[in-house]
Amino acid sequence: MKLSAPLTVNWTLSYACNFSCRHCYSRDIEKEELALEENLKVVDALSQARIAFVNFGGGEPLLYRHLFEVTEHATKKGLKVTMNSNGWLIDEEAASNCAKAGFRSVGISIDGADAPTHDGFRDRPGSYDRAHLALKNLCAAGVPTTVSTVIFKGNVTRYKEIVSQAADSGAGTVYLHNFKCSGRGMENREELDLSPSEWRDFYEDALAWRDDAPCALAFDDPVIALLGEESAAAVKGSTCGKLSLHLEPDGDATPCGFIPLSLGNILTDGLKKIWNDSDVLNQMRNKEATGKCVGCSVYGECLGGCTARALATTGSFNAPDPHCWKE
Amino acid sequence: MKKLSRNPDLVWRDEPEEREVILNALMSGDESAADKGWVIIIDKGSMHQLNLLAGEIWLLLDGTLDEAGVANDLVERYDAPFEEIIEDVREFIAECDEKGWLA
Numbered sequence: 021m022k023l024s025a026p027l028t029v030n031w032t033l034s035y036a037c038n039f040s041c042r043h044c045y046s047r048d049i050e051k052e053e054l055a056l057e058e059n060l061k062v063v064d065a066l067s068q069a070r071i072a073f074v075n076f077g078g079g080e081p082l083l084y085r086h087l088f089e090v091t092e093h094a095t096k097k098g099l100k101v102t103m104n105s106n107g108w109l110i111d112e113e114a115a116s117n118c119a120k121a122g123f124r125s126v127g128i129s130i131d132g133a134d135a136p137t138h139d140g141f142r143d144r145p146g147s148y149d150r151a152h153l154a155l156k157n158l159c160a161a162g163v164p165t166t167v168s169t170v171i172f173k174g175n176v177t178r179y180k181e182i183v184s185q186a187a188d189s190g191a192g193t194v195y196l197h198n199f200k201c202s203g204r205g206m207e208n209r210e211e212l213d214l215s216p217s218e219w220r221d222f223y224e225d226a227l228a229w230r231d232d233a234p235c236a237l238a239f240d241d242p243v244i245a246l247l248g249e250e251s252a253a254a255v256k257g258s259t260c261g262k263l264s265l266h267l268e269p270d271g272d273a274t275p276c277g278f279i280p281l282s283l284g285n286i287l288t289d290g291l292k293k294i295w296n297d298s299d300v301l302n303q304m305r306n307k308e309a310t311g312k313c314v315g316c317s318v319y320g321e322c323l324g325g326c327t328a329r330a331l332a333t334t335g336s337f338n339a340p341d342p343h344c345w346k347e
Numbered sequence: 348m349k350k351l352s353r354n355p356d357l358v359w360r361d362e363p364e365e366r367e368v369i370l371n372a373l374m375s376g377d378e379s380a381a382d383k384g385w386v387i388i389i390d391k392g393s394m395h396q397l398n399l400l401a402g403e404i405w406l407l408l409d410g411t412l413d414e415a416g417v418a419n420d421l422v423e424r425y426d427a428p429f430e431e432i433i434e435d436v437r438e439f440i441a442e443c444d445e446k447g448w449l450a
Binding site: 021022023024027070072073100193236238254255263 | 358360362363364365383384385387389392393394395396
């Protein structure tokens with residue numbers, strides 16, 4: 021089914037951040053931020069296009085000073101609003117403001133089962149404790165929470181502990197994210213990223229454990245199709261440009277946060293034109309098998325895996341995902 | 348009979364342009380088009396697609412019609428026998444009820 025508009029818009033209101041994470045895709049990006057009035061117009065455009073979900077990311081969304089005003093406007097328009105935060109700024113008052121603004125849920129990034137691992141990865145001493153405190157503050161305020169965990173060499177052997185701790189702090193779902201090779205993720209890839217066979221082992225183990233996990237587990241990696249896992253999104257391969265789109269602080273649209281290719285500006289070009297006419301999105305929606313994908317028995321299921329990772333490592337949308345373990 | 352309403356907490360969206368594509372394909376003799384999706388429902392993190400008839404029924408679940416009312420609306424629009432349509436309506440409603448998609 022070709023959608024008339026994305027179902028989800030991942031929206032970076034600001035690239036400003038109080039952390040300096042070792043895998044960050046956006047730490048070195050600078051963009052002008054739209055004024056509040058313009059961001060409210062963006063909300064109106066999203067509502068008019070019948071976007072279902074808006075997820076604020078970044079950067080740290082709480083550093084954008086009009087976050088709650090934009091969120092309130094969006095929720096009043098019927099959009100389901102969520103956010104991914106590092107949690108540092110979510111004290112009791114901020115948690116209460118999240119509830120009042122109408123956040124459907126708030127996701128907190130936790131990448132270690134102990135403070136040294138998490139704080140080292142996030143380059144911010146004290147951030148592990150603050151992340152778990154944020155979860156508890158949000159729970160106390162009645163805001164559903166999730167946890168986002170980027171799997172890397174430093175935490176893969178202890179991901180179950182991360183999940184258990186997240187559940188203890190009130191998280192309903194833990195997203196076990198695959199490692200992206202964008203920005204610092206590319207610079208530090210050799211040190212942080214798993215090998216293809218390590219990814220296979222991790223997914224086999226996590227999928228086998230899923231039913232026994234203390235909270236829901238979610239995966240967003242197209243290569244998981246290699247293990248016969250059906251996509252919850254009902255589309256094959258990457259969902260970027262098929263179900264979702266990313267907005268930058270200046271209103272420019274990109275396929276996803278990990279693909280820094282501008283497709284046009286939502287305020288000047290309009291969402292419909294961007295979604296329907298973009299050559300980049302057209303290429304991403306109609307990938308062609310190349311290299312080892314040619315003739316692969318599961319290509320129809322994974323469509324070459326993560327397009328962002330293929331593009332970052334080879335310069336081609338159609339290249340095989342470097343995480344793919346098939347020979 | 349009970350008037351039928353969608354669960355207001357459920358996120359869904361219809362795609363009218365896709366519906367037109369399906370109807371045009373059916374008019375051209377492609378009967379398989381009736382199985383293609385044109386309504387999306389997001390439930391518990393999963394995306395579901397409703398085919399032509401299920402989507403038509405879904406849009407009628409606005410709290411004003413019962414099962415017979417829904418079937419009658421579709422009978423008029425699709426010029427189909429009531430007995431056939433009501434069975435499809437009952438089947439889909441039962442499925443929706445089981446999934447928690449109804450109010």
